[in-house]
Structure formats: C-alpha cells, structure tokens
Amino acid sequence: MEIKSEILYNDRVAGGYFRLGLACRFPEAKPGQFVMLRVSDGLDPLLRRPFGIYRTLGTFGRALGAKGSPSKMKGIELLYRVVGKGTAILSGRRPGETLGVLGPLGNGFPDPAEGSSVVLVAGGMGIAPLYLLAKRLGAGTLLFGARSKAENVLLKDFRGLGLRIKTATEDGSAGIKGLVTGLLEDELTPESVVYACGPVGMLKAAAAISEKAGARCLVSLERSMACGIGVCLGCAVRTKEHRGEKESRFYKMVCSDGPVFQSEEVDWALL
Ligand SMILES: Cc1cc2nc3c(=O)[nH]c(=O)nc-3n(C[C@H](O)[C@H](O)[C@H](O)COP(=O)(O)OP(=O)(O)OC[C@H]3O[C@@H](n4cnc5c(N)ncnc54)[C@H](O)[C@@H]3O)c2cc1C
Ligand code: FES
Missing domain, CATH: 3.40.50.80 (Nucleotide-binding domain of ferredoxin-NADP reductase (FNR) module)
Structure with a gap:
C-alpha cells in the first residue's frame, strides 16, 4: 500500500546528485531493497519511479500531523541522480511536501556465507x-x-x-x-x-x-x-x-x- 511520506530534506550533494530524506513508518528495510516513489501529485509522470533504499533514518522526534503532536517516526534516505523528467521533478520537491511511497520492495542482498x-x-x-x-x-x-x-x-x-x-x-x-x-x-x-x-x-x-x-x-x-x-x-x-x-x-x-x-x-x- 502506498503511504504518504513527508519530505524531511532534499539536498543537492554535488552536480545532479541529491539526498532525499523521507519520514515514513516502514518495517526495517533489508540491504538492497527499493521503493517506488510517486514524484508528483499530478498525473505526469503517471508511473512511480524505483529507487534503492540508501539508508534508514533512526527514530527521531518531530512535530507531524494536524495537532502538531510530536511523533517518533522512522525514515529512509534515498540517493538519486537526475537523469530525466521524473528525477528532475523530484529534485524540485521541497521539505514539508509529501510523496507517495511504496515499499520496501524486492528481495535484497543475501548475507555472505561465513568465512567468505x-x-x-x-x-x-x-x-x-x-x-x-x-x-x-x-x-x-x-x-x-x-x-x-x-x-x-x-x-x-x-x-x-x-x-x-x-x-x-x-x-x-x-x-x-x-x-x-x-x-x-x-x-x-x-x-x-x-x-x-x-x-x-x-x-x-x-x-x-x-x-x-x-x-x-x-x-x-x-x-x-x-x-x-x-x-x-x-x-x-x-x-x-x-x-x-x-x-x-x-x-x-x-x-x-x-x-x-x-x-x-x-x-x-x-x-
Ligand atoms: C531497483 C532499482 C533501484 C534504483 N535505485 C536508484 C537509486 O538509488 N538512485 C538513482 O538515482 N536511480 C535509481 N534507479 C534508477 C531510477 O529508477 C531511474 O533513474 C529513474 O526511474 C529515472 O526516471 P526519470 O523519469 O528521471 O527518467 P526517464 O524519463 O524515465 O528517463 C530519462 C532518460 O534517462 C535514462 N535512464 C533511465 N534510468 C536510468 C538509469 N538508471 N541510469 C541512467 N540512465 C537512465 C532513460 O533511458 C532516458 O534516456 C533504480 C532503478 C531500479 C530498477
Ligand atoms: S514492474 Fe510490474 S512486474 Fe515488475
């Protein structure tokens, strides 16, 4: 199910690379899993875009919700590069706005055998x-x-x-x-x-x-x-x-x- 996630930050790292922090209540993500992101509220682009989960954000206190009650939430960070329309729109999204997120998805990396x-x-x-x-x-x-x-x-x-x-x-x-x-x-x-x-x-x-x-x-x-x-x-x-x-x-x-x-x-x- 898609969840609405607040953008915590969307900062340029260098050139066309950005870090996107999202507040979302996810089950713990496995290394190698990804999310599907709806980058715009409108119909263009219609399709969500896939992004690997770069890291999970620890529990943090933050006033969210209508009553401004502090919520402890887990979040995720994505690292992305602008290559086309969807990622260009994403790079213009601002903290406080929300994005639709589906995930965590996929199998992720298995652990290495012991001794490898x-x-x-x-x-x-x-x-x-x-x-x-x-x-x-x-x-x-x-x-x-x-x-x-x-x-x-x-x-x-x-x-x-x-x-x-x-x-x-x-x-x-x-x-x-x-x-x-x-x-x-x-x-x-x-x-x-x-x-x-x-x-x-x-x-x-x-x-x-x-x-x-x-x-x-x-x-x-x-x-x-x-x-x-x-x-x-x-x-x-x-x-x-x-x-x-x-x-x-x-x-x-x-x-x-x-x-x-x-x-x-x-x-x-x-x-
Ligand atoms: C499982 C998975 C995980 C991914 N994780 C990440 C991630 O962590 N960070 C990230 O930046 N991207 C990641 N990608 C790629 C990302 O999904 C695409 O870059 C994004 O969908 C492009 O959307 P767009 O609308 O900007 O470009 P589009 O308009 O769809 O395409 C614009 C142009 O960019 C080209 N293009 C599309 N995808 C790529 C690509 N991956 N590399 C180079 N050129 C491309 C297209 O061929 C086209 O020429 C991942 C993809 C998958 C399948
Ligand atoms: S994206 Fe639809 S089956 Fe994989």
Missing part, C-alpha cells in the same frame, strides 16, 4: 543500494567506478565503515584510469562473494570475472518499472537454470523476484 571475503562493486549511482550492506558487513573491499573524481563525493559515507576502498575513473582523475572491473580480478579467490550494482555492461563484466575466479557473484539489476510488485510484467528478464545436462530458460520479474540475482542465472545475452 566480500567485494562490493559499484558503478556511479550503483553505489546507492550498497550502503546498508556495507554498514551491516563492516568489512570487505569496495571497488567504486566513476566517470571522474567529482563523483567520489558519493564515497563520503562509506569511509569509516571498515571497508578497504579502491577507485577507478574513466578520465584517470582519481584511482586507476579505466573501468572499475579492471580492479576486480586481483581481489578474487574462490572464497570471495561479489555484490555488484551499476550499469549492465559493468554487471556483465563482473559476472564473467567472478565466474573465471570461481567466486560467487550477486548482481542488482535495473529495469524500467511500472508497478514494482510483479503485476504488470514490465520488468521481465530472461533467466536460465541448469539441471544436470539440461538448461531451462524462463522469465523472472526484477521487481518481485529481484532486483538481486545470482549472476549465473541471468541470461546476459538478452540484457
């Missing part, structure tokens, strides 16, 4: 759904890829969480010059588990490198979504399953079966 070494791989905005996971794990390595150094501002909250951080930029202005997947091979052993979120080309490369190293790889997929709850079939991806000699192919919904999938079950040829 964790590698998080994020491309640009793909960093957003990884914060809750990084906080929960408090160890491991984070590989972050961006176009240039300016986007490293997104790493601010990750410093001090106990992870080793390595960066790659396409223009060479920070970290190694090139793609973030160029850092991955050296980090992997068969005991590694990789959690990857970012553009599909990055996910595909992370999946191939992990497979070669014998490591487990979990990818968080992004598709355009209309309903977010497995009804419209708009976010279908083709998956494969191996049973002995036999390989079956069938569709799964990114919103309700995912967004997190084992990399080997995704049919990358069709993404």
Whole structure:
C-alpha cells in the first residue's frame, strides 16, 4: 500500500546528485531493497519511479500531523541522480511536501556465507543500494567506478565503515584510469562473494570475472518499472537454470523476484 511520506530534506550533494530524506513508518528495510516513489501529485509522470533504499533514518522526534503532536517516526534516505523528467521533478520537491511511497520492495542482498571475503562493486549511482550492506558487513573491499573524481563525493559515507576502498575513473582523475572491473580480478579467490550494482555492461563484466575466479557473484539489476510488485510484467528478464545436462530458460520479474540475482542465472545475452 502506498503511504504518504513527508519530505524531511532534499539536498543537492554535488552536480545532479541529491539526498532525499523521507519520514515514513516502514518495517526495517533489508540491504538492497527499493521503493517506488510517486514524484508528483499530478498525473505526469503517471508511473512511480524505483529507487534503492540508501539508508534508514533512526527514530527521531518531530512535530507531524494536524495537532502538531510530536511523533517518533522512522525514515529512509534515498540517493538519486537526475537523469530525466521524473528525477528532475523530484529534485524540485521541497521539505514539508509529501510523496507517495511504496515499499520496501524486492528481495535484497543475501548475507555472505561465513568465512567468505566480500567485494562490493559499484558503478556511479550503483553505489546507492550498497550502503546498508556495507554498514551491516563492516568489512570487505569496495571497488567504486566513476566517470571522474567529482563523483567520489558519493564515497563520503562509506569511509569509516571498515571497508578497504579502491577507485577507478574513466578520465584517470582519481584511482586507476579505466573501468572499475579492471580492479576486480586481483581481489578474487574462490572464497570471495561479489555484490555488484551499476550499469549492465559493468554487471556483465563482473559476472564473467567472478565466474573465471570461481567466486560467487550477486548482481542488482535495473529495469524500467511500472508497478514494482510483479503485476504488470514490465520488468521481465530472461533467466536460465541448469539441471544436470539440461538448461531451462524462463522469465523472472526484477521487481518481485529481484532486483538481486545470482549472476549465473541471468541470461546476459538478452540484457
Ligand atoms: C531497483 C532499482 C533501484 C534504483 N535505485 C536508484 C537509486 O538509488 N538512485 C538513482 O538515482 N536511480 C535509481 N534507479 C534508477 C531510477 O529508477 C531511474 O533513474 C529513474 O526511474 C529515472 O526516471 P526519470 O523519469 O528521471 O527518467 P526517464 O524519463 O524515465 O528517463 C530519462 C532518460 O534517462 C535514462 N535512464 C533511465 N534510468 C536510468 C538509469 N538508471 N541510469 C541512467 N540512465 C537512465 C532513460 O533511458 C532516458 O534516456 C533504480 C532503478 C531500479 C530498477
Ligand atoms: S514492474 Fe510490474 S512486474 Fe515488475
């Protein structure tokens, strides 16, 4: 059910990146889950937009409601980048206004098996759904890829969480010059588990490198979504399953079966 959530803050972090704080009574969100947000009160855009839950806000006292009685509420924070109409409208919404929120949705990231070494791989905005996971794990390595150094501002909250951080930029202005997947091979052993979120080309490369190293790889997929709850079939991806000699192919919904999938079950040829 969609709930009306008050905007607590909607601040520009840098360039087209924003942090949006929402007061909403949610059950505790799992790392990797997302929400569907109605960005405007009108009919345009009609469809809600999906955003990963960046972090949950602690209980805070705040005067809400008609009588102004202080309510203790839990909230969530989203980190988003303006890419089109919906996110442009969202960036103009102000504290005190309300947004319709549906969530938390999706399966989220499973915990790593005991004894595995964790590698998080994020491309640009793909960093957003990884914060809750990084906080929960408090160890491991984070590989972050961006176009240039300016986007490293997104790493601010990750410093001090106990992870080793390595960066790659396409223009060479920070970290190694090139793609973030160029850092991955050296980090992997068969005991590694990789959690990857970012553009599909990055996910595909992370999946191939992990497979070669014998490591487990979990990818968080992004598709355009209309309903977010497995009804419209708009976010279908083709998956494969191996049973002995036999390989079956069938569709799964990114919103309700995912967004997190084992990399080997995704049919990358069709993404
Ligand atoms: C499960 C899930 C979690 C997500 N989490 C986040 C998040 O935490 N933060 C965030 O900023 N975004 C996130 N996204 C992406 C976000 O939903 C889209 O950026 C948003 O819906 C775009 O809406 P729009 O109306 O602004 O753009 P549209 O008008 O729908 O599209 C405008 C242009 O942007 C392109 N575009 C659309 N989506 C993306 C994208 N993801 N990356 C690059 N270009 C895109 C379109 O192809 C089009 O050319 C997530 C998506 C999914 C499926
Ligand atoms: S968005 Fe409707 S089924 Fe996934």
